[in-house]
Amino acid sequence: MRQTEWTGNTRRNGWKARYVAGLGLASRTSNGENSSMATPASRPADGLARRFSRRLRHVFRRLAVRLALVMMVAGLGACSALKSTYEQGDHLAYWWLDRYVDISSDQAPQVRSAIATFFRWHRREQLPAIAALLEQAKGHIQQPMAAQTVRHYQQEAQRLGHLAFRQALPDTAALLVTLTPAQIRHMQERMASDNAKYRRTFLAADEAERIDARMKKVMRYAELMYGDFTAEQERQIRIAVAAVVRTTAERLGLRERRQQAWLALAREVVTERPERSEVVRRLERFDATWREQANQSDSDAGIQLAVQIANLTTPAQRQHAVKRLQGWLDDTQALMRRS
Template identity: 50%
Template sequence: MRGDFNMAHSAQPTEVSEFHNCWARRILVILGAAALCACSAMKLGYQQGDRLAYWWIDNYVDVSAAQEPLTREAIARFFAWHRKAQLPAIANLLQEAKADVGQPVTPAKVAHFQDASQELARRSFEQAMPDMADFLLTLTPDQIARMEKKFAEGNAKYRKKFLNADPAEREEARFDKVMEYARLVYGGFSPEQEKAIRVKVGPVVQNAEARYAERVARQQEWIKMVRFVQATQPPKTQVIDLLRRFREYWQNPPARHAASHEAGNSAGIALTVAIANLTTSQQKAHAQDRFQKWIDDTHALMREKANAPVQSAAAN
């Protein structure tokens, strides 16, 4: 998670806070969010992921009766692929994290896990693009307007929570979010540890405005692309190319956002390193146990529907 606590997510399939711009990326949110919950909830979240994904898409665009069957099929196809193609890689990454979390943590190690997670997200997006293209070609102007309204509502909530006019309130909101993930991995923290972490949250909070501007810019690019597709009805291959360009946009922001993007990323990595290296041996053991439970759940999910067919929409 850029600009937030990374270690809790670093071995997960996505950076949760980044994926708010399209339905396939929201599926990845569900995968990542499930993996950040208690172990039993992780399994349940993944098992219900297709329903959660459809609910989110419907909430954003009000799926029509004609769109519903193909949308549900596309989601099922994505999860079947993800179970076979990505859960093994996620299990390996979790295993690596379990070994590393008991040792001193370096910025390079955190960056390694972040890069690996982003590569998994990139492959997931690539896999979903043919089905996404089909879906975008069916959107109506009213559905796009609804999507834009939902973005605005989400941004208002974001500003209220993380861009409070009171600097103290702004820092407290970010600190609470950081500690939520830190406790998930390491368990409880002493008052002295929390005080030290609070100091390290400062650079993350200072980058909040730039991070929000980047978020809004991505949304605007997405809406611009979706409107173009709806108005011109280009060939599916061209829509896939547009989606690929958009993926590059959010993984490699343009120059006007690059400096703040890198600053936020560096602040998040530094915060992760600081938290990891102030933990006690007992907290590190708690983290290793947590990762092992995630590993066990991932293996259990891999065994479920292991023989389910995986189809591609690329030839449709």
């Protein structure tokens, strides 16, 4: 059941929709991106239940590094966009889930209720933590950046994400047991399409093209935070980006293996129809297994990239970042007051 009224809006403002879907849904990304890379806050899905339960955790892991850059809400072109887009987040999240699963009319009320419940919890329990991280980042962004600082935000991100995962898990299991074989095929086709797009964009045969693609993405968010960069600054950033690009194929391989494991789990649930409590246990095992593998695959290249960008900036660029962070902090606090 497509939500056509939101499709047009999200195509015109795709980065806003993807950010809110990420902020409002608890899950780790499916594309295997290194959490320490400065890349957009949204990724293709591993499937409905996994995206719903783990999206927020991955967003916060990657926001940890963007806080080191500091790009707390990367993808928003203006401070006011955070507040207005978050307020539409339940509708955008539903549209996003429907795109990956093709939600039926019978499932729709359950999905809408679960999303609304999660947003109420997130606004009440996690927006204050986001505000605290933004306040910390305002101080750190004005000082020389160290890898230890980046890892601090990464650990906080993982902690917040795990809490969000636990909060969403019961509703995720309830939805998973209602999926049909046709919906699983729909997810598989969507994953294959997203993987092909990722491969075309970031795994071109020519190494220079691969670096160009990643560099374009990194600089979009670096400029959002710090403003314009000089040619010499970009030359030095490109050297650091090249180190990250070399692990792209490995990350994609991890993504595809995780997707296959997810599809196998979904098929088991559809075939066996176990009790909801058993589905919860299986989701917990899936999460623990793949979270550990993702942690093992993470390298220091992304962290070093974040550190280098921050330490290349001038005092004027850092003041630009402080103003950007303050605007995001103001919007976050305004959202908290409406809870």
